[in-house]
Amino acid sequence: MANASTIRCLITAGPTREFIDPVRFISNPSTGKMGFALAEAAVDAGWTVDLVAGPVALEEPDGVILYPVVTAEEMLHQVDALFDACDILIMTAAVSDFRPKVQHAKKEKKGDASMTIEFERTVDILKTMTERKAQQTVVGFAAETHDIRAYAERKMKEKRCDYIVANKVGQLGTGFAADTNEVLLIAADGSSTLLGPDSKQAIARELITLVAPGKE
Template sequence: MKNMKVALYVTGSIAAYKSLTLARLLVKNGADVRVVMSNGAQKFVTPLAFQTLTKNNVFVDTFDEPNPKEITHIDIATWADLSIVAPATANTIAKIANGIADDVVSTTLLATPTQKIVVPAMNNNMWDNLATQRNIKQLEDDGIDILYPTDGFLAEGYAAKGRMIEPEEIILQVQQIMKKSELLAGKKILVTAGGTSEPIDPVRYITNRSSGKMGYAIAEACANAGAEVKLITASDMQVSNPNIEVERVITSNDMLDAVKNNFDSINVLIMAAAVSDYKSEVVSDQKIKKNGDYLEIRLKKTPDILKEVTKQKGNQFIVGFAAETQDLIVNAIKKLETKKLDLLLANDVSNDNIGFSSDNNQISFIDKNGVFAKTNIESKASISSKLVKILSERLD
C-alpha cells in the first residue's frame, strides 16, 4: 500500500469506531488517506479524530468548498487510487447500488472512477433482507469488491451475522484484492468496441446494433488490473476511467488503420467491436433522393481486421469475439481457426437477455482445444473480470 492514495468513507454505524483503527493501519502501511464522513458517522466519531490520524482534512459537507479552484468531492473522487467504504450501512449500500447521490458520501462515490471496496455493517435482519442482498449483488456485478460481514456480537446485544470484520482483516483482504489489480501490470492492451458505420450518402449509413458495452467493460477491467489500455471505439459512449486512452473511429477502414497503427507496440489485442461486413461500393456525395419503389445499392466486403493484423503478428495475444444466432460453437471454432486467434469469446445474440445493448451476457471461452469455460448469464463487468484472469494466466 506504500504511496497508495486511499479515500476512506465512514457512514452511520456504531462500527465507525473501528474505522479509526483502519485509518491508522492504512497510514502505517504507507497509504495517503483522506476521509469522507456522513452525518450519521459523525454521531459516533468525530472528524477531528480522523484528521489527527491521517494528517488530512476530513470532508463532511458536499457544499463545503474551501478551495475556490477545485470542487472537493470531484477532487477526492479522481485523486483516489482506491476507495474503501467502512462501515457501509444498508442505506449507503442501497445508494451506491442505485446511483443515488444525496449526501457527501454517495455523491463522491458516484464520481469515483477507480476501484471501490465496500465493508458492510448492520443488524442481521437488515443484512438478510432481500433488498440488501439484491443491492449487494448489484455492487458485485458492477465490479465492486465486498468484504462480507461476520457472525459476532451486535450492538443489539446478541450474536448474529452483520458485524463488520476487524480492521486487521480488512487490511489483509484489501492487500489480496490489490494483488488482483496487478494481474496485468506492465501489459499494453488494445481493445476495440462498438459497431462501425459505413456511409451510403451524406445522410445514410449501414451499421449494426452493437452498443459497445462489452468492449468498454473489458477496457475498464483491464485498466483496473493494471494494464496500459487503449480503447478504439466506434461508439459514442463516454469512458469514466481516466487510465484508458480513447481513439474514436467511424468506419471499418478507420478501425483497421487505428488497430494496425497500434498493433506493433501492444501485448494483447481484444477485438470486441462489431465491424461491418459490407459497405457501399459507391458513396454518393449528395443525398440520394427518393425515386421509385426500389433502390439498389451494390455492397462490397469490408477489410477483415483480424486477418490483416495476424499477418504482422509477433508475440501478441489476440482475442476475438463471435456473435452468432445459430450453431454458436461450430461457427466460433471455425472463426478461431481461420483467423488464427489465441482465444475467442462466443455469445448467442439471438437471446434478447444477452443480445446487443443488454447489460448482461453469456460467454463460451474457446481456444485451440475447444470450449474450456462457459459463464452464466451475468453482467458484462463480471465476464470482463473472468477474461482478465484468463489473460493473466495465458500471458504468464
C-alpha cells in the same frame, strides 16, 4: 503471470458505420458495452489500455486512451497503428462486413435514389492483424445466432486467434445492447469456459483474468 504493469492492451468496441450518402448508412446493434467493460476491467487489473471505439453513446472509461472511429476503414488504420506495441488485442467490435461500393457525396433524394445498392467486403481487421502477429495474444469475438461453438471454432482457426469469445445474439437479455451476457471462451487448445449469465462487467473481469498474457 507477466507483471500487470507491463501489459499493453488494445481493445476494439462498438459498431462501425458504412455510408450510403452523408445521412444514410448500414450498421448493426452493437452498443460497445462489452468492449468498454473489458477496458475498465483491464485498467483495474493494472494494464495500459488503448480503446478503439466506433460510434457509441458511452462515457469514456477512466484510465484508457480512447481513439474514436466511425468506419471499418478508420478502425483498421487505427488498430494497425497500435498493434505492434500491444501485448494483447481483444477484438470485441462488431465491424461491418460490407460497405456500399459507391458512397454518394450528397444526400440521395428519395424519388431519385436507386432501390438497389451494390456492396463490397470491408477489410478483415482481425485476420490482417493475426497475419503479422509476433508475440501478441489475440482474442476474437464471434456473435452468432446459431451453431455458436462450431462457427466460433472455425473463426478462431481461420483467423489464427489464441482465444475466441462466442456469444449468441438475437435473443432478449444477452448480447447486443443488453447489460448482461453469457459467453463461451474457447482457447486454441480446444479447452473452453462458460461465463455467465452475468453482468457484462463481471464477465469482463473474468475474461481479463483468463486471457492475460503470460499467465501460468
